[in-house]
Amino acid sequence: MTEKNPDKGYVAILGWSLNAIDSIDRFDRRYVIVAPPWAEEYAKEHDIPYISWNFERIDDRSFEIAQILKDKGVDVAIPLFEETVEWAGAINSVLLGKPRLMGQAMLFRDKSLMKRRAQLGGIQVGIFAEAQDKGDVIHFLKRVNQTLLKLDGDPNDPIHLKAFDKAGCLGHWVIREPDDVERISNDEFPLLMESHLDGWEFAVEAWIKNRKIHFLNISEYVTLGYSVFVPASPELEKYRPQVTAEIEKLIEAFDIDFGFIHPEYFVTSDGKMHFGEVAFRPPGFNAFELIERAYGFNAYQATVLMFDPKTTAEELANFFPREVVDAIGHAGCFGVYPRRRVVSELIIPEETANDDYFEFHELQSPAENKVPKRSAFGTHWGLVYFFGDDPHRMRDLLKAQEDLDYYV
Amino acid sequence: MSDEHGQTSKADEPQSPREKKFIALLERLxxxxPFAKLRFQAPLLEQSRRLIVEPGGIEILYRLAPRLDEAGLFYGTDWDDPAALIPGLVNATLEQGSKDLVILECLSQLRLLAVANGLATHQGVSPEQARHFLTQLLALNLNRILGPPNETQRVRLGPLGEAVGKLFHFLMGHIGYGDILGHLIEEIWRILSQRPIQVAHIKAMVSQIAVSLQRGRGDFGEARLGADRLTSALFGPTQGCLDDPGLDEYRNRLAAMDFAGLQQESYGMARAMHDVGLVSDYHAVLLRWLLDNNYEQLVPNVLGVSNTGRDALQSYQDLVHRLISEAICPETAQAIYGLTMLLERGVLYAAPIAPGLWRQINLQLSSYARAIMPPSGLEPRKQLLAGVISLLGQPLGVGQGNNPTCQSARAISMWAYNDPDYLLHLIAQASRYDSILMHFEGRALDSAALPPGLAQSLPLDTDPVSMLLVPHLDRIYIEMGRLCAGRGGDPHRWINPELHGWWVGRQFIIAVDVASGNLKEYDDFLQQFYRSYNPLFNDNQPVIHPQPAGIAVTDSGGNFVGWHAVTLIRVALDQESTMRVYFYNPNNDSGQNWGYGVLVSTQGYGERFGEASLPFDQFASRLYIFHDDPVEIDTLSAIPAETIQSVKEMAMTSWAQKRIPDTA
Structure with a gap:
């Protein structure tokens, strides 16, 4: 364990992630992991500071965990997963004596409330509505396409459906035809419906302290749900001033004093930014790791630095490298989905394995031969990591992976 | 650790993009x-696999091996404590381990090489220890260095298999021949002392030694004499071929010799063969030449037979001469040793053997049987005949090869030893009709109609008779097991007598409860084993027929490895008055370390060729199944309680450690 500095804050990490624990254990802040009981044995075995907690439902016991942490002298709680964001809000409202943090967390957890708040803050959002049942979806699809002056028989512009409270691509459907609605079971409702924008989608990782952005990364999606790389290509990075302005709007709209946010945007061909959604936790697709690979700083440690009330101005000034110029290369990753219905073996395509940019993969050999049918975007089977100097070559390489079979 | 060194070389060497990536990954590891290392271990192993097959890859990995070690590549694996590694286990890892384990093994060797060469340190391993480990490793794997590339490995691992071969050459280049040759020669002598039928890989190794000797490579030291005896036995066993002149030239020289000269040649050939257990190609040339040139009277000399063998030869002269002219040629020279031992055993005096061999000589092989004989340019019928001669002469020289078929190999050996005419019958059936017929409790089992057994493919690295018979026997064995399903208890109770023959004891005594795997009535088991087989407690009754027995094989750490079939052959006092069990082990090399001081001996304690032996108590401590016939014993001399107790403890500290029932 790295020597811990008693003058610095004591943080509680909500959720279990070995990568996060590994990073934070190497940092100088005292920490405790708050995670479900299944992690207890492992934590004990490896001397990981640990408190067992079930995050299933927020109720009057949430005050109990806040009290436990307060008694231990914990200064602040940091959420790792979507499901622990409102817990962190609740706990921090007690630990820091700021009741509004709870309300803020609820905004992050409900995509519909989130959009309304963003809209109130003067941020450009698409057309959206809440769907209670399949009828609402069909109605919305028709209205959107009417607005676009489509005639009967013209191909529809799609709409997007998302669960209110799920991370990333989980529970995300694209609907083009009324029939597509049948893929969604009734118990998935209510859902958020959004119009589709033919734009360039990207994500932002922003570390915020004292209402100020200390580091802003733009993650370029090559294909949503498949691939991402950092730092973004110069073509996307040229929007950095606009992006920064958008994040500052978010800080105001959501009243963010400190923390880490991960919003998604579209930029349309006219250069306008359209807000998609924002999360108050580390992004999926191991973006933290990509950032570390490209910039050398540990993104989990950076997040701790943002949350810790005892972080000094000097630390803030020294921790981060300069954006874009200090990156030693571009780091990207690709999420693999089996392309065939029946697979028996994991074989890294030779052209991938022999590519200079290929680093490593975290794919598992298939446990079952039959590939489950994907209803929503679903979860990939593992990530493949790449690193190299040229963002365009990176983009093309990631794109090319979509046509390769990793599982045969 | 050699961080400093690593840093220097890092700066010195130009780095390829792949190497840079590799180092980035290494630094993350x-x-x-510790709890997060696993995540980076697997990718590093995969990258190592890709790196090692590239030109110069081994050198890069050698340079990085100490850093990999220090970074924690071996953390959480058996390789984390290199002092506890055993050179003898490496081969199993390379042959059976996953690709990840194979590359891990390779990297472990490279880091030990760095320790041996003083480029790195590792707590608990001195440079001398590291060098000693690698020396033993190389000696044990000389076939990888000297022999042709290992085909099975290549098929299984692809390019990585070839890289493993290159790695061994790399290690050899750094460790040097000097240390290795001594080990190698010792090893060859140890194997040869068991008189195996299959000697191709030994011949290959001896050839390599001969090359080294000739080029003056390597410091042979005390092993020089042993090396000379091996190479001369193969390449120049007599005055007439001392300079390895080639077979044609040797024939010319024979033609020019007088009788005394030919007699000298004959004695010399026989001496070399009996001394070493290897037969030179020149030996085959001489034998054939003598027969073709009416020197029949020298045949006993060239075989080096005693009065028994000489008498058998004279009694069955036509048959033996015909066997020689049909089956013996330079390609099958080793069968001369088998023929000699066949004569010495006196099996020809059993009435069915001679006519059985006449049938074998004239046997028309089925097209399938012809196809499965190893490609050699020889007529398959002759190959099989030579194999039959070897087997009848050396029943204990047959091994299971690289196949999971110890039961079948044991049965073949047992018949060759005890029921050779039955074996000839089976061979004739299988080679002519592609089928053998056996009975299980009155039910006929036709091997041709049964699905494959344990062996999924044709047998590998084994003798012609095994190539032919094992697939049939294996099917029948598995079918018998199937017919016993649901009976409860170990199926060998019923299989063993039916598969092997009437002489297998009708009592079946087992030390474990099959359902739970725990020891059951173990004291009684041991008591009965002593009463059945130990002459001190059974009215001095020697073993009459070879008996199948089951062994719990343990590794050198005494840990349970698996159940294994052996044959009990004899029980007798050795020269130190220790009661020993002499047994046959179908594994290709019987000299094994079973842990806690249980070292299976193959020579030096009264073993006959091919026998393995252990002191009676030690053998008992690894036994879990044996057969016996109920016999009346007149004098019930008591077996000392402490003997039983100590055997029991030996079992319970090794294979039976986790098999002790709660209420023992």
């Missing part, structure tokens, strides 16, 4: 906390 080094940074990770």
């Amino acid at each position: 080094a940074k990770a906390r």
